[in-house]
Amino acid sequence: MGAVRETLDAVRLVDHHCHGTVAADLGRDAFESLLTEGEAWPGISPFDSPAGVAVRRHCAPLLDLPRHTPAEEYLARRSELGRREVQRRFLRAAGTDVFCVDTGYAPDPLTTPREIAEAAGGTSYEVVRLEGVAESVQTAGVEPDAYADTFRTAALEAVRRPGVVAVKSVAAYRTGFDLDPARPSEVEVTEAARRWFARGGRLDDPVLVRHLLWTAVDLGLPLQLHTGFGDSDIRLHRADPARLTDWLHLTAGTIPVLLLHCWPYQRQAAYLAAVFERVYLDVGLTLHHVGPARAGGVLAEALEITPFRKLLYSSDAYGVAEFFHLGALAFRQGLAELLQGRVDADELSLPDALRIARWTGRDNALRVYRLEADGPEDD
Template sequence: MPPSVASPLVDHHCHGVARADLGPEDFASFLTESDAPAAPGTTFFDTQLGFAVRRWCPPLLDLPAHCPPARYLARRRELGAREVNGRLLRAAGITDYLVDTGLPGDLTTPQELAAAGAATAHEIVRLEALAERVADGVDPPDAAEGFLHGLATAVQDAARTAVGFKSVVAYRYGLDFDPAPPDPAEVRAAAARWLDRRTPGGRLADPVLLRHLLWSAARTALPLQLHTGFGDPDLRLDRCDPLLLTDFVRAVRPTGCSLVLLHGYPYHRGAGYLAHAFPHVYTDVGLSLTHTGARAEAVLGEMLELAPFGKIMFSSDAYGLPELYVVGAQLFRRALARLLTGWVDDGSWSPDDARRIAGLIGAGNARRVYRLGAGGADG
């Protein structure tokens, strides 16, 4: 195994974990992207992800690997959320968390996550959530003007402290949006329409305003993460193919903004092509590895076919469960080690190159793209 595969990782896309103890149903809900119950007579432990949790996490809670789910969950309750979070997060071997703070729920803040994991946290600002917070604070008259002014200020303020932005336009509309920046009159009209019919807390799904958000973030020149590929039933998977972003990728290039294509599955090869063809495009397969479990090596191998090695980054996309940090890190390290060892053994790669590339994908590329510095920085 190339030694640096076991080196500390930078998790460039993740979320907070639950502060409170979780019951069996709440725990299992984090093992799936579905919004429906498991098949009759089964649970979501009966998935590649569920099996990976049972393989890697029980020993960290003083249990044998592959112990039954009920026993694992009982031990989890016995220890309590604080102890479980600390044990599992520290065991993942992650030095830096780049935390998307746009998800709802009683989740740890970036600072709390960093403290529990003995690591450093940096914030990734979710654009749609930022816009919705601004909208909640404006009142008529001239609500549209107040919203747009407040949004511009909020984006600039966020750019001073965050290390990047994130968009879920894939969920709210799809990736087949008009790639051109909307003109100011179009944006004002769209803002007026949205605010006129919006109730407090209402979601932003207007395609004009979503495009305005993307271009507002791109002009800051901070990295912009984009969800691509599979997710929960709130999206249309056929409209989440990253290749639909090709014209937007071309249009954004002059801004200096790096686009980071997240997840990708089952379109991860298309994301790899975009990273290959365009200098400002980067990619990962984070959530794909977590959910494909024992097949993670095959998925990672497909990403490594075409994407330049300086364009691929590790992420867990962990959300809610500290177990997802453990599983994400273990599956990534195991898949990459097996691939690189095979290529070294058959003479395709040298051991030194294997170690160097493992270090880039695991941490070095993220440090460069997000300007974290050699040892990271508080965010």
């Protein structure tokens, strides 16, 4: 093991974007549905995917099973231990001290930020999903001409809760980034709200999504944006972060913008981070889906031109605790191989490589979110 890997293994990670795990014991169908961003197809098991293979290879030993154990034996042992013990083992193995938890997506009851922190022996913070705030305003009932002010007030109340450190938008899912970058007028917002209220459903009006993004700027907290890879609800070609360029010009110098996941657009995200002072990126979610074997390739593309203070770590773990462990493992292994290779080729000094490893795994997130590792753990 090289010096870079030893350093990365010792770094207590900051997972700047993740979710809770399902707060129930999972049968095979439910577990397999959480292994994939796609749908379960008859006769095709998500265990027969890069993520499924990585679970059997790298997670089985933490359940006292041999590497590559069959799926049936893996699930039987998982059930025998129970979800709380499984979560404790994988969260402790991840070596993560700090979790920034997106609480805005919960089709099933999930563990809370506090429960994640307690299982890991670390600290948790909350990320507020702004689409959820907007939809709560709409559900509660408000006149269209009062929507903008009511949403702003509700968003301010949400971000003032103890432990909230950032906001997030899933505009990539709702409209994509082919949006007029300008702040919409009050008249435009009122008319769009009128249309939305008459139609109902989730927030997917382009004017109101623009209004949401500009409200995020006004709130002043770091803004996380889903980009790239996601489930079938997304239109991938519209989730290219480069489509945000004009909006980033208009908002330059305001808030930090964190581009999440990015694959297959990690190079476009790297360009944005290289040319805009307050743009950052990660390749979370991607890493546990490609597995440790390919993590280095994804990270290499992300780091081709990204300033070293601009790349952060996230797992984007959701639903199953295995993804906290796999995300951390793939990140450490992939980044160590990349940096050690540059050291061995005399393209990077060892002190620089060790500094980059600590920045990326921990220090960059602490700086951007102004976090204290032993801060609040409020739900």
